[in-house]
Amino acid sequence: FMDITYEEDREANRRLANELLEGKRQSFDLIKRNRRKDGTLMWVSIHVSLIPGTQSNDRLFMSIVDDITERKRAEEALSRSERQFRALFEEAAVGIALCDSAGRPFESNRKLEQMLGYSAHELRGMPFTAFTDPEDAPADWSLFTDLLSGKRDHYHIEKRYRRKDGALLWGDLTVYIVRDDRGQPMFSIGMVQDITDRKRAEQALQEAQAELAHVARVTTLGEMAASIAHELNQPLAAIVADANASLNWLTKPHPDLDGVREALTAIVQDGHRAADVIQRTRQLATKTDPQKVRLQVNDVIEDIVALIGTELRGREVSLRLDLAPELLPVLGDRVQLQQVLINLVMNGMEAMAAVGDRRRELLIRSQRDAGQVLVVVQDSGTGIDPDKMHRMFDAFFTTKPSGMGMGLSISRSIIEAHGGRLWASPNAGPGATFEFSLPTDSKGEA
Numbered sequence: 156f157m158d159i160t161y162e163e164d165r166e167a168n169r170r171l172a173n174e175l176l177e178g179k180r181q182s183f184d185l186i187k188r189n190r191r192k193d194g195t196l197m198w199v200s201i202h203v204s205l206i207p208g209t210q211s212n213d214r215l216f217m218s219i220v221d222d223i224t225e226r227k228r229a230e231e232a233l234s235r236s237e238r239q240f241r242a243l244f245e246e247a248a249v250g251i252a253l254c255d256s257a258g259r260p261f262e263s264n265r266k267l268e269q270m271l272g273y274s275a276h277e278l279r280g281m282p283f284t285a286f287t288d289p290e291d292a293p294a295d296w297s298l299f300t301d302l303l304s305g306k307r308d309h310y311h312i313e314k315r316y317r318r319k320d321g322a323l324l325w326g327d328l329t330v331y332i333v334r335d336d337r338g339q340p341m342f343s344i345g346m347v348q349d350i351t352d353r354k355r356a357e358q359a360l361q362e363a364q365a366e367l368a369h370v371a372r373v374t375t376l377g378e379m380a381a382s383i384a385h386e387l388n389q390p391l392a393a394i395v396a397d398a399n400a401s402l403n404w405l406t407k408p409h410p411d412l413d414g415v416r417e418a419l420t421a422i423v424q425d426g427h428r429a430a431d432v433i434q435r436t437r438q439l440a441t442k443t444d445p446q447k448v449r450l451q452v453n454d455v456i457e458d459i460v461a462l463i464g465t466e467l468r469g470r471e472v473s474l475r476l477d478l479a480p481e482l483l484p485v486l487g488d489r490v491q492l493q494q495v496l497i498n499l500v501m502n503g504m505e506a507m508a509a510v511g512d513r514r515r516e517l518l519i520r521s522q523r524d525a526g527q528v529l530v531v532v533q534d535s536g537t538g539i540d541p542d543k544m545h546r547m548f549d550a551f552f553t554t555k556p557s558g559m560g561m562g563l564s565i566s567r568s569i570i571e572a573h574g575g576r577l578w579a580s581p582n583a584g585p586g587a588t589f590e591f592s593l594p595t596d597s598k599g600e601a
């Protein structure tokens with residue numbers, strides 16, 4: 156039988172057979188390769204025992220041979236596949252973890268360990284919420300329980316991780332659930348990409364944009380200073396007039412106390428009006444970080460209407476307001492949205508400055524539009540050249556002698572940072588229409 160045993164396996168076979176002959180063992184089992192007559196190899200599993208000899212017969216080897224070539228081939232294929240997936244798992248450029256139903260990673264790859272600063276061993280003992288930023292942990296956990304309960308079969312989120320050293324890491328995470336034949340969850344696979352650099356760049360960009368928006372706001376305020384001063388002078392003049400009238404009445408032997416009361420009420424109102432203008436102006440001028448709150452677009456429109464009254468009269472522009480009642484609130488930064496409106500309104504008035512032969516009319520309209528609020532600013536000015544249509548929104552593009560060309564570019568980036576869009580179109584008649592949409596804040600709904 157040695158002749159048909161594959162050369163490499165002969166030594167082991169010989170050693171076991173000798174041990175059997177020497178009585179060191181009763182039998183042996185061996186997995187080895189045999190060579191067929193045609194030269195090909197086959198895997199066999201043999202069980203060999205020794206049948207003692209008698210006087211007339213020699214001792215005999217009794218060999219039970221099982222052809223396990225197929226099994227060996229399947230095992231090899233499986234281990235090759237296992238090695239392939241293991242290499243893929245270990246060398247992947249994304250962090251990967253397999254988690255049990257308690258969210259504990261029972262397998263994790265090198266990349267994930269690098270990203271989080273924990274060893275595989277440390278990760279095994281903690282649920283993923285333990286290395287998630289506390290602010291993002293509840294949302295992640297709730298999605299994970301949706302996976303377990305079968306409400307969804309995967310999810311994808313951007314979340315913050317906490318590394319072992321306490322540092323913050325932004326990750327783009329996709330999680331899948333793997334179920335057995337009966338549909339029971341076996342484990343989840345989470346894949347994380349480190350997007351910290353991208354998030355930092357986004358944040359820096361946002362800060363730079365807010366900075367620029369502030370500079371532009373202050374510049375616009377400078378341009379509006381004269382009309383804002385006038386806006387203030389009006390209530391002040393009324394206050395002085397009412398106070399003088401009251402003083403006069405009080406010198407009379409029978410003072411008109413009702414008249415005095417009325418004048419004082421008007422003085423209080425005008426005082427509030429003046430304070431209001433100052434407060435709005437200050438809001439626009441001070442530098443604050445953008446703050447998104449639930450607000451009504453109509454209120455923002457009214458904010459700026461309060462500031463532009465004099466500007467409108469000075470330019471002989473009539474303003475028409477068409478505000479939809481019962482609009483859903485949006486999530487926005489009040490000052491930035493005021494800025495967008497002021498930019499559009501000032502542009503509209505400037506476009507009408509050269510128009511002498513027709514009424515100068517500015518329309519501001521708000522309306523509902525499928526999950527969004529739409530704001531329209533329409534003028535009857537010079538209109539837009541089709542070839543300038545897109546360049547208008549570029550930074551520093553201006554057709555005005557003293558223009559900065561930043562108004563529309565800043566307005567667009569503000570609206571886009573709010574998840575909306577800003578665009579322009581020519582009117583059927585003279586003039587241009589600028590519109591922006593903002594998504595309504597559905598989360599706040601009961």
Ligand SMILES: Nc1ncnc2c1ncn2[C@@H]1O[C@H](COP(=O)(O)OP(=O)(O)O)[C@@H](O)[C@H]1O
Pocket residue numbers: 498502503506534536537538539547548552553554555557558559560561562563564586587
């Ligand atoms: N309502 C409008 N009608 C016609 N053209 C407009 C209107 N608004 C803006 N534009 C054009 O777009 C250009 C850029 O506007 P903007 O970014 O606000 O900068 P600026 O007002 O400083 O020129 C303007 O110079 C003008 O040519």
Ligand SMILES: [Mg+2]
Pocket residue numbers: 498501502562563
């Ligand atoms: Mg402008």
